[in-house]
Amino acid sequence: MSGELLPTSLRGVIFVVLLAVAALLFYYASTTLTFLVGFGIVAVSAYLLYLTLYRLDNYLKHRM
Numbered sequence: 001m002s003g004e005l006l007p008t009s010l011r012g013v014i015f016v017v018l019l020a021v022a023a024l025l026f027y028y029a030s031t032t033l034t035f036l037v038g039f040g041i042v043a044v045s046a047y048l049l050y051l052t053l054y055r056l057d058n059y060l061k062h063r064m
Contacts, residue, residue: 011053018046 025038 011050011057014049014053015046018042018049 022039022042025042026035
């Protein structure tokens with residue numbers, strides 16, 4: 001039952017890992033600016049990775 005909350009797709013797993021990294025950056029940030037820069041880098045990276053994987057997923061679905 002507890003496994004229902006865990007992501008099953010690769011995109012979901014990567015998103016959860018990036019959120020965990022962002023949380024660690026927040027915890028260890030010495031200033032608010034450091035946190036914002038770190039979170040911004042993680043957020044932009046996660047968005048670009050999501051777009052890439054989404055397009056790859058669509059490409060593979062339509063190719064078959």
